Amino acid sequence: MTTSTTSESSAAAPLLDLQALVVAVRRRRLFWCSVALLGLLVGAAVAVLLPQPPTAVTKVLVAHQEDQPNDPGTLIRTDVELLGTTRIAGKALQSLKSPDKPEDFMQDYGGIGLTNNVLQITVTGDSDTEAVARAKALAEAFVADHVRRIREAANAEAKSLLDQRDRMRDELAQVNKAIGNRSPDSDPKASASLEALFARRAELTSRITDFDQRAKEARIGTPQLIAGTQIVDAPRAVRHSLPKAAATNAAIGSVLGLVLGLAVAAIGTVVADRPVLRRDIAANLGASVIAELPRRSARLWQRRRIRAARTRLTASLARTVRSSAEPVSLLELGCARSTSVIALDLAGALAAEEPAVIIDGLPGLQLANRRPKPGDPTVVSGERAADVPPHTRRIGVGSVAPGAAWTDLQYLGTQTVLVVRAGHGSAAWLHTVARQLADQRIPVIGVVLIDPDPRDRTDGTLWDGPHTALRGQNERQARQNGTGRRGTERPPIWAARVPDSNQEAR
16 A cells, blocks of 8 residues: 655644634533533522521621721721620620530621621521521620720720829929929029929920810710710511522522533543544544534434435445445444444445345444344344355445454455544544554545534545545546446555644644
């Protein structure tokens, strides 16, 4: 067998073929749709089996002494963290007279800052009444703690100011005493010293008055902050709608399942490297796609189209077999049932002109062990192939799936038509099939693609310089012989070059 060389493409093959990836993921829509459906069911089941506990909510207006218009929310976040402390949880449990531990109670409530001064508290309980009581006790404990901290801060500030005032008063008393002990005289130095004492007394008096005023202001501001911190939204039970919760959880679960399914399908497609497009299958097998056959469908409006496609395929294969003087075989990869149906249809079409026998080389003898129907062609197993009369048309049916007996394929036919299901075999295995058939000197007439992608618009024909597809050269050779059949001596066959790697195949 002579192998021709092809021109190497100057453009580098893409690292990831997005078209093939999209097609392969779309073909696995049953998988990721099933995962999305599973996520939907799991989300709905979680809402039903794990319903939300009774919940109560309340809102507290929190006044801060350090409030600023440009505060980024630091103060309210501090209040949220203070809410989740054992001190406030313990005060709330004391008011409830509950024996629970503060650490356990902290797991049942939480806070969130709605604005810089509004705190929302959410509490769960065994019942709506208990949840409302817990929310009220927790809000009151937080308000009491906040008021206590405000008062302590104001008292501390006032005490500090009064302590400084008292120190100033003591110093003023000393200055007054020093002034009283001075006797009036005309000494210039004594007069200057007395004037300094009078100035110091005036300064101390002013500062004492200032500290008194600041201490009063510190106490005056405290009532405003205390009155501003209050419960503005009374605790109330939150009503949960089971249908709404189930619908929400189901929607979230379906979206997560869809994303997970698409991701797994995409990763599996890249890792498995199973060609789906016509161009990839033809390039990996080194043979052109001559026909396609859709998969079986349960839809009534598609059965007629599938039957028409089978009829066209049978007629095309019958013309190819009639024009060949050598036996032709059908070798399947991932579609044994479809190949058996094609072989029966082909033998039935040829039986009108000459006797035809199907030689079953499939694993398990699917054709030979089947129950024959009236009008079906004769089917024999591979062991009884020698008993077939010499002038009978032989149609071999075999498999090139992993584990195939490569040396037995030449007894099924010296030429073959590969029947391949799209997306079944990996690129490496398609290379193996092409090389094994080349080693056995079994030329590939063409490839019949089973279950092709309906949106595939790629070209499955190999063009090899002046020599086109193998079937075209065979027909030209038959016309040159002047007959409709090939001679007994096989001319040299130009086969498409088998790529050495996946990148070269792309």
